[in-house]
Amino acid sequence: ELxxxxxxxxxxxxxxxxxxxxxxxxxxxxxxxxxxxxPHTLLAALYKQSFAYYTFRVxxxxxxxxxxxxxxxxxDELLTVHGADVTSDIEQTVNEIRELRLNILQNGNLLAFTxxxxxxxxxxxxxxxxxxxxxxxxxxxxxxxxxxxYRKVSSIFLTSKYLASYDYFxxxxxxxxxxxLDAMLAVARGTRSSESNAxxxxxxxxxxxxxxxxxxxxxxxxxxxxxxDALDLVKELDDNLLVDNTNAIWQSLHSANGEGIVEIICDNxxxxxxxxxxxxxxxxDKGLAKKVRFNVKAIPxxxxxxxxxxxxxxxxxxxxxxxxxxxxxxxxxxxxTDEGKFELAxxxxxxxxxxxxxxxxxxNAPLYERLSQAQLVIFKGDLNYRKLLGDYSWNDTxxxxxxxxxxxxxxxxxxxxxxxxxxxxxxxxxSQQLFAKNKEWMLTGEYGLIQFxxx
Ligand SMILES: O=P(O)(O)OC[C@@]1(O)O[C@H](CO)[C@@H](O)[C@@H]1O
Numbered sequence: 477e478l479x480x481x482x483x484x485x486x487x488x489x490x491x492x493x494x495x496x497x498x499x500x501x502x503x504x505x506x507x508x509x510x511x512x513x514x515p516h517t518l519l520a521a522l523y524k525q526s527f528a529y530y531t532f533r534v535x536x537x538x539x540x541x542x543x544x545x546x547x548x549x550x551x552d553e554l555l556t557v558h559g560a561d562v563t564s565d566i567e568q569t570v571n572e573i574r575e576l577r578l579n580i581l582q583n584g585n586l587l588a589f590t591x592x593x594x595x596x597x598x599x600x601x602x603x604x605x606x607x608x609x610x611x612x613x614x615x616x617x618x619x620x621x622x623x624x625x626y627r628k629v630s631s632i633f634l635t636s637k638y639l640a641s642y643d644y645f646x647x648x649x650x651x652x653x654x655x656x657l658d659a660m661l662a663v664a665r666g667t668r669s670s671e672s673n674a675x676x677x678x679x680x681x682x683x684x685x686x687x688x689x690x691x692x693x694x695x696x697x698x699x700x701x702x703x704x705d706a707l708d709l710v711k712e713l714d715d716n717l718l719v720d721n722t723n724a725i726w727q728s729l730h731s732a733n734g735e736g737i738v739e740i741i742c743d744n745x746x747x748x749x750x751x752x753x754x755x756x757x758x759x760x761d762k763g764l765a766k767k768v769r770f771n772v773k774a775i776p777x778x779x780x781x782x783x784x785x786x787x788x789x790x791x792x793x794x795x796x797x798x799x800x801x802x803x804x805x806x807x808x809x810x811x812x813t814d815e816g817k818f819e820l821a822x823x824x825x826x827x828x829x830x831x832x833x834x835x836x837x838x839x840n841a842p843l844y845e846r847l848s849q850a851q852l853v854i855f856k857g858d859l860n861y862r863k864l865l866g867d868y869s870w871n872d873t874x875x876x877x878x879x880x881x882x883x884x885x886x887x888x889x890x891x892x893x894x895x896x897x898x899x900x901x902x903x904x905x906x907s908q909q910l911f912a913k914n915k916e917w918m919l920t921g922e923y924g925l926i927q928f929x930x931x
Contacts, residue, residue, distance in 0.1 A: 499524075499533065502583075503524065505583075506583045506612075506614055506615075507522070507615075508522060508523075508524050508529070508614065509522055509523055509524060510524045510525065511523055511524070511525055512525045512526060512897075513526045513528075513869045513897065514869065515869055515871060516868070516869060516870070516871070517868070517869050518617040518618075518866075518867055518868055518869075519617065519618040519619070519862075519867045519868065519869060519896075519897070519898060520614070520615065520616065520617055520618050520621075521533075521613060521614040521615075521618060521621065522614055522615055526618075526897060527896050527897045527918075527919055528618035528622075529614070531618070531622065532580060532613050532614060532621070533581075536580060536622070536625055537577050537580060537581055539779065540573050540574070540576055540577040540580070540625075540629070541574075541577060543573050543629060543644055544570045544573040544574050544577075546644065546647065546648075547566060547569060547570055547573070547644060548566070548570055550647070551563070551566055554566060554638070554639075554642075558638045561637070561638065562637075562638045562639075565636045565637050565638045565639055566639070568636065569632055569633060569636050569639060572632045573629065573632060576625070576628055576629070576632070579613075580613050580625065583612050583613055583614045583615075584612065584613060585611055585612055586603055586606070586611045586612065586613070586616060586620070586621065586624050587603075588600045588603055588604070589627070589628075589631050590631075590635075591631045591634040591635050592634070593630070593631065593634055593775075593825075594825060595627075595774075595825035595828070595829065598825065598829060598839075599624075599627060599829065599830075602620075602829070602830055602831070603624075606620070613625070617867050618862075618867055619830060619832070619862055619863065619866075619867035620830040623828070623829065623830040624830065626775075626776075626777055626778060626828070627775070627828065629644075629776070630775040630776060630828075643776050643783060643785065644776055645776045645779050645780065646776075646785075646786075648779060648780065649745040649746055649779075649780055649786055650789065650793075652744075652745070652746035652747065652780060653745065653746040653747070653750075653789075653790060653793055655746075656746055656747035656750065657797070657802075659706050659747060660747065660750050660794075660802060661799060661801065661802060662706060662707065663683065663706050663707060663750070663751070663754060664754075664801045664802055664805050665801060666707040667680070667707075667754055667757075667758070668801070670758060672762040672763075674723065674726045674730075676758070677722075677725075677726050677729075677758065677762075677764070678722035678723065678725075678726060679707070679710055680751075680754060680755045680758050681722045681725060681755065681891065681926060682710045682713070682714075682717065682722065682924075682926070683706055683707060683710050683751050683754070683755075684748075684751040684752060684754070684755045684856075684891055685717070685891040685892070685893065685924045685925075685926055686706065686709065686710065686713055686893065686924065687706070687747055687748040687750070687751035687752075688743060688744065688748055688856060688857045688858070688891060688892065688893045688924075689893050689921045706751075713924070716922055716923050716924060717923075717924050717925070717926065718894075718899075718902060718906060718923055718924065718925055719876075719901050719902065719925045719926060719927050720926055721889065721926050721927055721928035722926055724928040724930070725852065725887075725889050725926070725928050728851065728852050728887040728928070728930065729759070729764045729765060729851060729852055730764065732764075732765070732851045734763040734764060734765060734766060735765075735766055735851075736765045736766065736850065736851025736852065737765060737766065737767045737768075737769060737849060737850045737851060738756070738759055738764075738765045738767070738768045738769070738850060738851060738852045738853075738854065739768075739769045739771060739821070739846075739847055739850040739852070739853045739854070740752055740755075740756065740768060740769065740770050740771065740854045740856065741771045741827070741853065741854065741855045741856060741860055742770055742771055742772050742773075742781070742782045742856055743781060743782070743856035743857030743858075743859070743860060744780040744781060744782065744856075744857065745780055745781065745782040745783075745786040745787075745790065746780060746790075748780075748856070748857075749782050749786065749787070749790055750790065750794075752770070752856065753790070753809055753818075756768040756770075756812075756818060757805075757808070757809065757812070760812060760817045760818070765851060765852075766817070767816065767817055767818075767819060768817070768818055768819070769818075769819045769820075769821045769850075770782070770787060770818065770819070770820050770821060771821040771824065771827060772784050772786070772787060772820060772821070772823070772827075773827055773828055774823040774824065774825050774827070774828055775825075775828050777827075777828050778859060784820050784823070787820060791806055791809045791810045791813065792806065792810075793806070794806025794809065795807050795810060821846075824840070824843055826839070826840045826843050831863075832863050832864075832866040832867065833863045833864050833866075833880075833883045834866060834880065834881035834882055834883040836883065836885075837883075837885075844885050847885035847886055848885040848886055849886075850885070850886045850887075851886065851887065852886065852887045852888070852889065853885060853886050853887070853888040853889075854888075854889055854890075854891065855888065855889070855890045855891070855892075856890075856891055856892075857891075857892060857893075858892055858893065858894070858895040858896055860890065860892070861890050861892040861896075861898075861925075862896060862898065864879070864880060864883065864890060865879045865880075865898055865900060866879075866881065867898065868898065869897075869898055870898065870899075870900045871900075872899050872900060872901075872902045872906075872907045873900075873901075873902055873903070873904055873907075874900045874901070875900065875901055876890075876900055876901040876927045876928075876929055877929050878900075879900040879901075880929060884929060884931060886931050887928070887929070887930050887931050888928070888929050889926065889927060889928040889929070890925065890926070890927050891924075891925075891926055892924065892925050892927075893921045893922075893923065893924045894917075894918050894920075894921065894922075894923045894924065894925065895918075895919060895920075895921045896918065896919070897918045897919065898918075899918065899925070901925070901927050910923070
C-alpha cells in the first residue's frame with residue numbers, strides 16, 4: 477500500500493530494470509533503440525529508456541497475470557451465478573489472457589478484432605490504416621498499443637459464453653473505494669459548509685487533481701490507500717503543482733451565470749470519482765452550472781476507470797455507510813442524479829478508442845458537438861492527458877494550446893498528476909531543475925498540472 481502523501485514507489489524503475497532483466501536478445505530481434513523518446517516523436521515502446529518500454533516489458537504483462545489469477549479466484553462466485561457450464565468458459569478465458577501476455581512479451585502483432593462489439597468496425601478501420609510495420613506492441617505508438625491491449629482483453633471476455641458482460645476489474649475498484657473511506661470522511665467533514673468563492677472552488681479542483689494519484693493501472697492493480705486529511709494536503713502539495721490555471725477555470729464558469737453544463741471526462745473509480753462528485757456537488761450547490769455530466773467508460777478500462785455501474789455502486793456505497801455524514805452525502809448525490817443535475821453521459825466508445833482527441837471532430841462529430849455545448853470540459857488523469865497531447869514528445873515549454881492541435885470544443889481544462897514521460901506548458905527551466913533532482917520525476921505521480929485552454 478502507498479500513502480497518498482508519499483511519492484509512488486516506482487522511482488528508479490527504468491534504471492533498475494536494465495540491471496534486473498536480460499532483454500538483449502529481445503531488443504536486438506525487435507530493433508529496440510536504446511534511447512529516450514526523441515523530441516517531437518510519437519511515444520512508443522520502441523525506445524528502451526521510455527516508460528512505454530517498461531510498460532510493455534513489465535507492467536502490462538503483470539496486469540494480465542493479475543486478471544488471469546483473479547478470474548481463477550472468482551470461479552466459485554461465478555459458478556453460483558452461471559452454474560457448472562461456466563467452468564470451461566473461465567478456463568478458456570484464463571488461457572487466452574495468458575496467451576495475450578506471452579504475445580506481448582514476444583512483440584506480437586496488433587490484429588483485427590473478430591468480436592461483435594459495437595466499436596469493432598471502428599477499431600479495425602483504425603488498425604487497417606496504421607502502416608504495417610507499426611502494427612506491433614513495441615513499434616506502434618504507445619497510446620494505440622496500450623488501448624489495444626485493454627480492448628483485446630475486453631474482446632476475450634466478449635467472445636466467451638457467460639462472461640461477456642462481466643467487469644473483471646470490479647472487485648479491485650470496490651476494494652479501492654473501501655480502502656478510501658477514511659479519506660472520504662475527512663473530505664466530507666471539510667466540505668459540508670463550504671463558501672461560494674474562487675478560493676474554495678480552486679481548493680476543490682486541487683483536491684480533485686490529487687485524487688488522481690490513486691489509479692490502479694500504474695501499479696498493475698496493487699491497491700493504494702489514501703490516508704490523512706486530503707484537504708490539508710492540498711496546501712502542502714502546492715509546490716508540486718507545476719501549472720496552476722485554477723483561477724482561469726473559475727472565471728470560465730463564473731461568467732456563465734449558472735446556465736452552463738460542465739462535462740467531466742472521468743478517469744478512476746474509488747477515491748478519485750468521489751472527489752469528482754464532491755467538485756460536482758459544489759458546482760451545482762453554488763449555482764456555477766445547471767448540470768454536471770459524467771463521461772464514463774463503456775468497457776473495463778485501465779483497471780480502475782469508472783463505468784456506469786461503478787458510478788451507481790459508489791452512490792449506494794456512500795448511502796449505506798454507518799457514518800451519517802457519508803450516508804447523507806450518498807443520498808444527496810443520488811437525489812442530484814434523480815433530478816438530472818448530475819447525469820451519466822450517453823456511453824461513447826470513443827473514450828476507449830485509440831484516437832487522440834484532436835481527431836475527435838473527424839471521427840465522432842456528434843460527441844465533439846455535444847462537448848461544444850458545454851461551458852467547461854474537465855479532462856481527468858494521465859491517460860486523458862496523453863490523448864489531449866496525442867502521446868507525443870512535445871517540448872515541455874510548448875504551450876498547452878499548441879499541443880491540443882486545434883482540439884477546442886469549448887473551454888477545457890486538464891487535472892493530471894504526471895505519471896508518463898510527456899508534458900507541455902512548463903515555465904522555462906523548470907523541467908531541468910526537476911530532472912536534476914530525479915531523472916524519473918515524470919513517472920512518480922508526485923507532480924501535478926491544472927492547465928486551461930479557453931474556447
Ligand atoms: O489515466 P490515469 O488513471 O491517471 O493513469 C493511467 C496510467 O497509470 O496508465 C497510463 C499508461 O499505462 C499511464 O500513463 C498512467 O500512469
